[in-house]
Amino acid sequence: MGVPFDDELEQLRAENEALKVEVQRLRQAQSSSLPEPRSQNDLETPSTHSWDGLGHGLSRDDIARYSRQIILPSFGAQAQGKLCRGSVLIVGAGGLGSPAALYLAAAGVGRIGLVDKDTVELSNIHRQIIHREGTVGQHKCDSAAQSIAGLNSRVQVELHRDGLTPENAVGIVTRYDVVVDASDNAPTRYLISDACCVARKPLVSGAAIGLEGQLTVYCAGDDSPCYRCLFPEAPLPQSCSRCSDAGVLGVVPGIIGTLQALETIKLISGVGQPLSRKLLLQDAWAGRFQSVKLRARSAGCVACGDAPSITAETLADYDYAAFTGQAPNDGPPRPLRLLNPEQRITVQQLRDRLSSEQGSSTASTDPSAPPLVIDVRPPEQFAICHLPGAEHMPWARFARFEQRLLDLAAGDRPIVVMCRRGNDSQRATARMLELGMQSVVDVVGGVEAWARDVDPDFPLY
């Protein structure tokens, strides 16, 4: 009686094992058809529903959240599904990257990589709207990640806190579907474009300064050019205005960055025509947008041509600083050393000389008499703040003031020259010495040093 029972038991065990294998197989098949979990705190636990088989991969919460673009006839559930499974790398969490990142997070792009290495400053926030008053002083990656999490917790955010370098660029870019150039300097722009050529990723490139913006999509298909196809030679450093010197109306990069989000959504979802081989130009002053049809990919291009010299192997050793003559950051220009030390004074020495009582009792040729301050900053900056009694002679139009300078030279009143940080004032001092003026000195560090070391109430900008 024992033998048949044992047989039956053995058979049941075998059936049980087979069923376990089948359950395991079904579970795996099911999980691979679902989208990858996008964040730790997914709003809904994955489960099977009747709409899972429709191929868009959207959960009930996804459908509710993105419903207004899902019901859009030219977009729809399939496009939204691609967006939710898609990824984008945004290089720069500044004036362009802020609206780009916010709109792409809001629209449901599954994975967003952010590249930046700077910290948030108060002067950033008028345009870098992903940052908050409360995050001034924080790393921009952390500040931006907080805003994105508050906007759409389902988005997976990856932070690249050391910035993009020739060594890491291809490795980072390869991990994303689309790259957004929201950087602020020429060497980084060439680096991003080259990395996209090597990794064969479409590049949504935006730029803005003052009241002007530019937008195009590079490397999006066979005939699509790269940045080097258009600009094989880098612009000279003096041609590259920076927001911190030239100024920018915050909403202008806001518009271009928002358009970058739009082009990115189109590329990831496959909806619409990418802005490839078209350069969109915004003239906010005139209230005008226009576009220029661009050249096709250049067969001789060193990055995207038929026989490129910039490749996965060579890019890491490419010297972008040498190619562009600029360091890859938006920091202030390096201090010039145009004058001898005896031709310069510190802000503390200037304070002492301005408060000198001897001036009224001695001849004007006395070097200790209160000097005349000549301020050579641009008019917009002079209008913000200047030292009492300062005479304004903007360096950009310095030649117009030569007669006035010669008159001052005849009077022999000591002169000190100031600018924002102490470079243009050295140039102006050198020019005045050339004109034969004797008692002229330059103020080291300009009004920024004055604000820092002498008068804490003096505004910085």
Added chain:
Amino acid sequence: MAVKILFFARSRELAGVSETSVAVQAADTTESLLSHLLEQFPALKELDGRFVFSLNHEYLERGSVVPLKAGDEVAIIPPISGG
């Protein structure tokens, strides 16, 4: 006959105007117009040819010589690097 020239970005700063109009002869081309502009706005030499040059909203290959006609619009578009 007159041709319209649009300046963008750094070329606008250097020229000091956002657009201008230049009288050209029948024999004038895009190349002769460029050299004329460099004479009229010498500060533009800073750009050293590093810009997109377009004729009637289409990119012009550098060195290409295209005859001009009345009403043509050319643009000088250096890259903006800020953001």
